Amino acid sequence: MQxxxxxxxxPMFFWKETEKVGWLCxxxxxxxxDSDYPDAGIFNCAEQYMMYRKAVLFDDQDVAKQxxxxxxxxxxxxxxxxxxxxxxxxxxxxxxxxxxxGSYLKFTQCTNVSSLNISSxxxxxxxxxxxxxxxxxxxxxxxxxxxxxxxxxxAEEAPNTPRSSWGLNLLGKALMKPRAQICExxxxxxxxxxxxxxVKIEG
Numbered sequence: 001m002q003x004x005x006x007x008x009x010x011p012m013f014f015w016k017e018t019e020k021v022g023w024l025c026x027x028x029x030x031x032x033x034d035s036d037y038p039d040a041g042i043f044n045c046a047e048q049y050m051m052y053r054k055a056v057l058f059d060d061q062d063v064a065k066q067x068x069x070x071x072x073x074x075x076x077x078x079x080x081x082x083x084x085x086x087x088x089x090x091x092x093x094x095x096x097x098x099x100x101x102g103s104y105l106k107f108t109q110c111t112n113v114s115s116l117n118i119s120s121x122x123x124x125x126x127x128x129x130x131x132x133x134x135x136x137x138x139x140x141x142x143x144x145x146x147x148x149x150x151x152x153x154x155a156e157e158a159p160n161t162p163r164s165s166w167g168l169n170l171l172g173k174a175l176m177k178p179r180a181q182i183c184e185x186x187x188x189x190x191x192x193x194x195x196x197x198x199v200k201i202e203g
Contacts, residue, residue: 011138011172013155017045023112023130024139024175026050026099026149030110030127034101040068046071049102050095051080057094058085096174100140104178107131131179132186139172139179 017025019026026047033042034049037056043049055064057197067079111124142158143150147167151158158166 005074009137010159011140011176012134013140013142013158015069015142015150015155023127024141026171028106030106034105040064040117043068043102043105044071045073045076046099046106048076049105050099051076053098053102054080054086054091054095055083057085057090057098058083060084096170099171099174100177103174103175104181107178107182128182131175132183134179139175140169188190 012021012024016019016022017028019025022028023030027045029045031042031044034040036054040052043052048070051067052064055067062184063079063083067076070076070079072145084163107126107128110127112127112130140158141150142153142155144152144157147153149168149171151166151169153166158184161188
């Protein structure tokens with residue numbers, strides 16, 4: 001699956017969950033589950049999923065439970081930094097795959113009614129519709145405080161900053177890969193529906 005962008009258009013910058021495209025943020029409130037981890041229950045945001053998987057990776061069950069009990073992504077992240085037996089090399093190898101999986105689950109199971117800015121009285125829109133609406137735009141986390149998951153610059157600073165100075169943008173890349181997967185699945189579903197309709201017409 002493609003984790004890069006071929007678009008000639010400017011990137012789509014995002015950062016905080018309360019901003020216009022906050023649904024791209026790890027802290028955006030949404031409820032989803034992972035059938036591979038049934039004992040975990042329901043995750044309330046992608047940040048909780050990431051930190052839970054981090055604790056499980058290093059077999060710290062106590063911290064994993066604390067992460068699942070914490071309702072705030074800030075607290076979840078705090079518990080995640082206290083995982084016992086943490087190893088940089090092992091985490092660096094696993095982290096992108098974990099966030100890609102969490103992003104896929106988030107965008108295939110959640111709607112916009114969990115947004116801080118959307119009334120629950122409105123018709124819910126699947127988050128995957130928003131994600132697919134970004135087409136092939138490059139997704140960039142414009143966090144001035146994070147050069148690993150983001151680029152280390154604000155959205156207004158980034159266009160005037162050489163890309164060679166940007167951080168890794170691992171979150172942006174971890175969003176583009178499941179976006180490509182969801183797009184492929186949507187295309188297959190559409191083709192299957194068209195084939196079924198053709199059979200009905202012929203029949």
